[in-house]
Amino acid sequence: MAQAGRQGSPRNGDNPRRNSARGGAARGGAKGAPKGAARKRGERPTPKGTGAAPFANERFGRRLGPVDRAGQGAPRRSPSPLPAHEPRTRAQMAEEGVRLQKVMANAGVASRRVCEELIAEGRVEVNGQIVTELGTRVNPETDVIHVDGVRVQTDEHLVYMAFNKPRGVVSTMDDPEGRPCITDYLRPGSPERLFHVGRLDTNTEGLLLLTNDGELANRLTHPSYEVPKTYVVQVRGPMPQGIGAQLRRGVELEDGLAKVDSFRLVDSTPGFVLVEVVLHSGKNRIVRRMFDAVGFPVQRLVRAKIGPIGLGDQKQGTIRRLGKQEIGHLMASVGL
Numbered sequence: 001m002a003q004a005g006r007q008g009s010p011r012n013g014d015n016p017r018r019n020s021a022r023g024g025a026a027r028g029g030a031k032g033a034p035k036g037a038a039r040k041r042g043e044r045p046t047p048k049g050t051g052a053a054p055f056a057n058e059r060f061g062r063r064l065g066p067v068d069r070a071g072q073g074a075p076r077r078s079p080s081p082l083p084a085h086e087p088r089t090r091a092q093m094a095e096e097g098v099r100l101q102k103v104m105a106n107a108g109v110a111s112r113r114v115c116e117e118l119i120a121e122g123r124v125e126v127n128g129q130i131v132t133e134l135g136t137r138v139n140p141e142t143d144v145i146h147v148d149g150v151r152v153q154t155d156e157h158l159v160y161m162a163f164n165k166p167r168g169v170v171s172t173m174d175d176p177e178g179r180p181c182i183t184d185y186l187r188p189g190s191p192e193r194l195f196h197v198g199r200l201d202t203n204t205e206g207l208l209l210l211t212n213d214g215e216l217a218n219r220l221t222h223p224s225y226e227v228p229k230t231y232v233v234q235v236r237g238p239m240p241q242g243i244g245a246q247l248r249r250g251v252e253l254e255d256g257l258a259k260v261d262s263f264r265l266v267d268s269t270p271g272f273v274l275v276e277v278v279l280h281s282g283k284n285r286i287v288r289r290m291f292d293a294v295g296f297p298v299q300r301l302v303r304a305k306i307g308p309i310g311l312g313d314q315k316q317g318t319i320r321r322l323g324k325q326e327i328g329h330l331m332a333s334v335g336l
Contacts, residue, residue, distance in 0.1 A: 051121055052114045054147045055325035097137035100126065104145065107152050108324045123148050150328030151336060159194065160322040160330070161210040164314050171199040171208060182210070185319055197221060197306070198229075201285055206231075206303030207311050209330075210319070219334035220306070226280040227333060228261060230305035231287050235296040237273035239265075243294055247277065251293040255283065258290055272299065307333040 101115040104124070109115055122130050125146040126138055138145065140154040153160075165171070168180060173196065175181040182196055195217045197209035211217055219225050243263075250259030258281060266274040277287065288298045304311050308329040314320060322330070 051123070052110060052117045054109045054114075054118060054150070055323065055328075056110065058108075058323040058325055097139045097143075099134075100124065100131060100136045100138050100145070101134060103138055103140050103154055104147070104152060106140075107145075107154050109147055109152060118147060146328075149332065150325060151331040153324060153327050153331075158213045159211060160213065160216075160327050161194070161319050162309060162311070162314065162322055163196075163208045163210055163319045164311055164316045165200055165205055165208050166317050167203055167205050170202055171196055182208070185317060187319075198282060199284075200303060201288075204301045204303065205316065206301075207306055207309070208303075209306055209309065216331060216334065216336065219336065220330075221282065223282065225334045227307045228278050228280055228305075229282075229303060229307075230276060230278045230310075232266065232302045232304050233275050233277060233287060233291060233298055234300040235273055235275070235291060235298060237268055237271060239268070239273045239275075239296060243296065244275075246294055247290060251290055253289055253293060258283070258286055260290070276304075 101112050101119060104110070104115040104118070105112040110118070116134055118124055119134055119136075120132060122132050124131050126136065127144050143154075145152040145154060163182060163185065165182075169184075170179050170181050172181050173183050173194065179202075186194075194210045194212055195214065197211065197217050197220045200206060200208060209217075209220065220227055244265075245263075247260045247263050250257045258279075260277045260279045262276075262278045264276045266276050268274070279286065287301060291298050309322065309326055
């Protein structure tokens with residue numbers, strides 16, 4: 001009888017009401033939330049890291065962190081304003097465009113159901129305005145969509161790639177002298193008219209960005225946006241204390257004062273030292289010239305990061321497409 005009583009009495013984990021509540025909370029949707037928790041129009045979006053996770057299925061870009069438009073890498077001048085959009089009535093919105101959750105799902109943000117949750121939670125902006133109505137329709141070609149502050153790229157014609165350039169490859173799409181160049185590493189049938197963002201000299205290895213997005217390429221290379229770049233530098237050791245401080249204060253070069261934003265010792269063994277430096281300057285051979293100026297000529301130089309985009313575990317000589325979240329953070333770093 002005691003056994004039968006235990007079987008007939010539901011345990012905590014078998015309580016239907018409790019299970020229903022847990023299910024609603026786990027989904028993070030509007031149905032599972034208390035009535036008092038409904039988001040009102042105009043409230044701030046849910047902070048990143050809570051609720052449904054956009055771009056959660058991407059291999060790259062999961063640990064980029066929150067978008068920081070006011071921090072390192074943000075433009076030092078006001079970015080170009082978004083194009084003006086005339087207000088549309090609900091009738092016009094119902095007749096024009098595509099449902100917002102469908103556009104988001106097609107852009108790889110998440111499943112359509114999760115996209116609906118993101119909209120209902122007030123985490124989606126269209127042309128700078130928070131949208132919470134699931135019936136909202138947008139034009140993927142003209143409307144600007146952000147999720148948790150990350151730009152959603154809805155133009156399928158735009159391509160964004162990361163190339164880990166080996167030593168000995170010139171930073172051009174074509175070389176009249178027949179030297180190895182970027183095009184040699186692109187697969188046949190790759191999109192035409194790709195731009196390489198910035199340059200690396202022939203003996204420097206590491207990250208180059210390739211894209212056909214002219215506006216993004218221009219902003220990434222324009223001095224006013226001061227996009228930070230991270231380099232790993234190998235020099236002969238030992239390196240006395242004070243070199244890092246000297247580079248942070250600045251050294252005088254033939255074209256003016258140059259300094260690094262940060263200097264960090266990575267490794268030190270008999271005969272050589274590895275250091276990591278971050279700087280905003282895009283001047284020609286700036287890292288090599290700075291280390292020459294302090295008496296430590298560069299033996300090997302690798303660019304590991306541009307803004308929020310890093311090489312990670314990408315093998316040398318390979319090209320990969322950037323994830324949607326990576327693209328969003330890259331655009332945020334230049335005010336797009």
